[in-house]
Amino acid sequence: MLVFLILLISLFVSISSNSSIPLYKSGKSKFYFVSTNLKASFLDANEICNQIGRKLVSIESDERNKKLYKLLRKNVLLGDYWTSGTNMLTSPGEFKWLSTNEDAYFPDWEVDETLKGPNRCIKIDAVEHELKWIPVSCNEKLHFICEKNRNVEWKKHVTFEHWKGAFNDPINNYYNMPNYIIYDHMIYPVFTIQLSFHEALSFCHSVGMDLVSIPSLEENDEIHNMISRLTDTQNMLFWSGGSKVIDRNTWSWVKDGTLVNLLNWLPEKATDSNKNCISLIYTKDHGLAWNAEDCTVRMNFLCSIEYAPDETDVEDYEEEKLEAQYDNDFL
Secondary structure (H helix, E strand, O other): OHHHHHHHHHHHHHHHOOOOOOEEEEOOOEEEEEEEEEEEOHHHHHHHHHHOOOEEOOOOOHHHHHHHHHHHHHOOOOOEEEEEEEOOOOOOOOOEEOOOOOEOOOOOOOOOHHHHOOOEEEEEEEOOOOEEEEEEEOOOOEEEEEEEEOOOOOOOOOOOHHHHHHHHOHHHHHHHOOOEEEEOOEEEEEEEEEEOHHHHHHHHHHOOOEEOOOOOHHHHHHHHHHHHHHOOOOOOEEEEEEEOOOOOOOOEEOOOOOEOOOOOEOOOOOOOOOOOEEEEEEOOOOOEEEEEEOOOOOEEEEEEEEOOOOHHHHHHHHHHHHHHHHHHHOO
């Protein structure tokens, strides 16, 4: 979190040092902010764009790709930049624009191992004659491009309706989603990409969700039971939204600041003062056990979002899940 704040402050200092905000116009409606003085990881770049009322750039067509290249070349801004393309929410080899929830596809891509790897994000390389798309590790530090439409007000915080629709209708979308759990009007997508606590928090926010809060032992047990049906998760670690990052003393849920009730800590729970975030450990002996962990450790994580299904949806969901599991057992 401290690193992100330093990046954000650096950006605002860079902007405020100019007499006007350095925006570049393309066509009648697109405005771009091109970060040339600051490099960030994919998730930090996405969060910075959101904080200044913009979105990390998406390139929906070959025409838009050519226009963006011309803009960068005209303003002598050739180089590497993050886009919002990523496979964090899809299978390796398939990419979506994080800013729009649309498929990201470029016909000139060559299908090789860089496309098939996990945790890949799309950078654009504005070289001498064209704008190339290259999947690289999302942890790389690169310059980035934020965009906004003309009718979107400056500093109006970004909303995530394009992602909320997908997660609010899991019955019709789960084949294209990661593993997830439904319990008591909540959806808990289970992500098996390795991120730090703050990266996981940023990722959940990027798709209109929160890192999971667990207010009761009953809910903790239900999540444990449902995770056991999804995959081989013995001793796997997951980030929750519990932390002491606010005052380094009090455990609270980052979603709403409510205090964490001590529910299911491991007997040997870590007491190191540097371990300020709560990890969830899937075990047979202790259920879904909690432990204090260093926030920089990379692990899987659970997001959460409210969901209001009707009874028919829930019945269909359970039946389709069982059918899918049956089919997988015989593949």
